[in-house]
Amino acid sequence: MSTEQLKITLPNGDVLQMPLGTTSGEVAAHIGPGLAKAALAAVVNGETVGLMEPIVEDAEIRILTDRDSDALPVLRHSAAHILATSVRELRPEAAIGFGPAIDDGFYYDFEVDEPFTPEDLEAFERKMIDVAAADQMFERRQVSKSEARDLFSDDPLKLERLEEFEDDEVITVYANGPFLDLCKGPHIKSTGGLKYFKLTSAAGAYWRGDEKRQMLQRIYGTAFHRKNDLEEHLHRLEEAKRRDHRRLGRELGLFQFHPVSPGAPFWTPRGTILYNTLEQFVRTRQREDFLEVRTPLMYTKELWEQSGHWGKYRENMFLVLDNESGEHNMSLKPMNCPSHHLYYASETHSYRELPLRFVTLDVLHRNELSGALSGLTRVRQFAQDDCHVYLREDQIAEEVQFLTDFILGHYAAFGLESRVKFATRPEQRIGSDEQWDHAEAELRQALESTGCEYDVEEGDGAFYGPKIDFHVTDSIGRSWQLGTIQLDYSAPERFGLEYVGSDNKPHRPVIIHRAVCGSFERFIAILIEHYAGAFPTWLAPEQVRVMSVGQDWDESAHQLVEVLVKAGIRATLQSRETLGYRIREAELHKIPYMAVVGEREALDSTVAVRERGKGKKQEVMSRDSFVSLLKEKISTRSLT
RNA sequence: GCUCUGAUAGCUCAGUGGUAGAGCGCGUCCUUGGUAAGGACGAGGUCGCGGGUUCAAACCCCGCUCAGAGCUCCA
Incomplete structure (x- = not known):
């Protein structure tokens, strides 16, 4: 039988002839011994694969070494397996869940009777060093579903996952030393490839992220190809701790929290100067083109029924008891939109007036889960620089351009770098596909016309419309979602909003929801961390x-x-x-x-x-x- | 909300089943200073709240409150 030849195309355009079933590791060896040694994984026709996997068709291939960021997830995924190997050795009763690579490292979930302690983590870390020293090969095997059932007969969580496969599906498993995992890979060659890593924390996590399922114990860690990268990463964590706004808020005397009002900050005299200065800055920038209004903080449920919040958002609303009726039929406002809509509807508007931009900086209340509260970044009481623009459909492009410039200008004033994301229709949504096609096209075109670069996030839009999200990067490279421009065709319907057109007939306006800071509280938290508490003179509470x-x-x-x-x-x-x-x-x-x-x-x-x-x-x-x-x-x- | 961890002086933290500790800060006095800590003395705590075990609880147990990490990444 003559061996079939494959055409292997390298990134530099060179083409190699190799026999069918050649592995990417062999390709690397063919290119040179240096590369063979440095190779960690490969990208074959766009897919990251292990070095031992046979290539079965003509392929474009790129060998990954520790210089490629694409190779990091492979290392980290292997690190997760090495962690599980160690946990299984020290705590044989632990049932294994999932163990993927994530943005900053990896984790592995275990079902155990006793949660892990910091001492356990240290022991696991030491054991991982042993496992790496043993240099166990990561062996890839393909088995049938029934074989897999036998292999994982002692792993109830794996069995549950296994049942989601088709009966005739080929199942991939990876083994290293005594450890076997249901896993599609890829992995590095052997456990010896793991050199620079650290277990960072342990915490509970629901099996499959479902709060109705049992709580597993998750161990987080991180791994890098180079010592320097690990040290830099750990240094960044230290730096983040040093800049933590909760710590600086106390040290610099800016704000406090008290158990009698969880999730609601007390602003000290210094913090109040900071807050007011920011607020004044926002007001100054909005003086010309926006109309500030103050609206009630509390509304009866009729309004929330009309806006849809009573049905969809009630769990997050603070309901207020009406003593006369004995019912909780009022609520503190969690958002300003309905009050702006009401005000818009209170007068007849001409097409000549549009766009109308109503701004409110009032206090809002949202009943966040107690476990979600965190410093100023997740609070129950806060204020947004919240604006709703009422406009004609033909004004969308111009308005989006105006708002985008306005938002980017705000971040630039603080030296914050920003990135723009375009979010399209989510699975859960209202409105017809035609409406969405139209709204997305309008918004995207408007965004294009601003000339700024943007990423697309499919399925990340609001349930009522597509949006543009603004992310800023602070001085140590962390990203925060702040501002937003959201197109809304639904609220004008719900509130029956109209304007009189040049044809003297009623027309439906479009609404744009706009926020720049997100909330003042969160924005101040970001500023504190961005400046590490050393505010520029104009913002400094004491100059x-x-x-x-x-x-x-x-x-x-x-x-x-x-x-x-x-x-x-x-x-x-x-x-x-x-x-x-x-x-x-x-x-x-x-x-x-x-x-x-x-x-x-x-x-x-x-x-x-x-x-x-x-x-x-x-x-x-x-x-x-x-x-x-x-x-x-x-x-x-x-x-x- | 759920899991785990924690709560001791204004702050950061040590500590033990039997009388409560340090540093910083704060107060008074001395010092009258030239660019990142001058000195002495002193005040300050129901050891988060409520129950239980015990001769005895701040310490052990239970509940609550608040705080921290995590609960999206899917063989």
Whole structure:
């Protein structure tokens, strides 16, 4: 029997002739011994596969080494198996669930009687080192479903998964040493390929993510090809901890929480300045093109029935008892939309008036699950910079362009980099396919016309319409979803909204939901972490800390404070303790400017200015120059 | 909400079935300072709340509250 030849195309365009059934590992070896050694996996016709898998058709092939980010999930998935191998060795009674690679690493779920302790994790980690040292091969096998049933007869969770396959389906299993898993792979060659890894945490997780099913114990870990990458990753985690807004919020005295109102922040005087400054910034930017309205915080259920919230969102609403009827037939508002719709409907509108943009910064309440609350990023009471635009269909493109510029401009003011995502129809939705086709086309075209780059997220739209989501990346590379532009054809129907067209006939407007900050609370949390608490001058709760060298110069220092305050600058005097102590205190509180007054400065009306984080490098300037410098920084909202 | 972990001074945390500890912060006094901690003394705690076990509970057990991690990634 003559061997059939395969055409193997390499990334550089070279074509190799290899026999049918050649493995990608053999291809790598054919290219060179260096590559064979470095090879971890391969991409064959777009699919990531292990090196031992035979190639059965002509293929474009790319060998993955530790330089390819595509190779990381393979390593991490193998790390998950090595973890399970170790857990099975130390805790043989543990039933194995799933163990995939995830964005930052991997996890594996186990069903055990006793949850894992930190000591268990350490023991598993040590055992993983042994397993890696044993250099067990990852062997891929294909079996029938009934064979698989025998192989996994002791693994109830695997058996459950197995039953979801067709009876004649070929099942792939992977074995390394004593450990066998139902797994499509691919994996690295052998356990020895795992060198730089760490188990990070353990927590409960529902079997198959279903809260009605049993709780398994999940172990999280991460793994990298290179030591440097692991160290960088761990360093990033440390850095995130250092910048945690909950910690900085306490240290800098910005906000507090109290058990008597879970999920609702208390803003301190400093935090309130920060909040108000942000709010004022938002108001200033919206003064010309938006109409701010204040609306009630509480509504009867009739409104929520009309908006659809009573049916779909009631679990998240704080219902209020009406003493007269004895019923919970009112609710604090979780969103502003219905009140804006009501206001729109209260007058007859001409097509000439549109677009109309109503903005409300009121307090909203949403009853989030207690376990979901977290600092300022997930709260029960917050305020959105919430806007609803009422417009004609022919205005959509122009409006989306306007709003997109507006939103991106907001993030740029804080030095936040942004990314745009276009989210299309979700599975659960209202409205006909024709409506969706139309809405998506409109929105996409509008987005195209802005010229900004965007990713498409299929199925991620709101149930009433497609949307554009705005994500920002903070200074340590974490991504946050903030702003949104959502097209809504449904609410105008529900609320019977109309405008009078040039034909003197009623027409239905379209609504765009728009938020920029998301919520002020969350946005402030992001700012705190982004700046690590060192706010630019215009945002800093205290902008200048004035200190005298000694009490003899207190009077002079006090005069400087008065000049600064009169100029609208947030300045305070600190004259106790030694100068060194006060400098340290001001640095730790991340106050942008320290202004020192001593004999020299008092005599010629100057001030010695020290900038936060710049150490001893100081500049002596006239008091007028200092005031001008500060005014310039503040009015331009300088980020430096 | 569910699983696990935790809750001790304003903050960060140590600690033990038998009298409550440190550092920082705070107060008073001394020091009168030139750019990241001057010194002395002192005040401050129903050890989260409620029950139980015990001669004795802040410590052991149960419940509650609040907080933290996780509960989307699918052989």
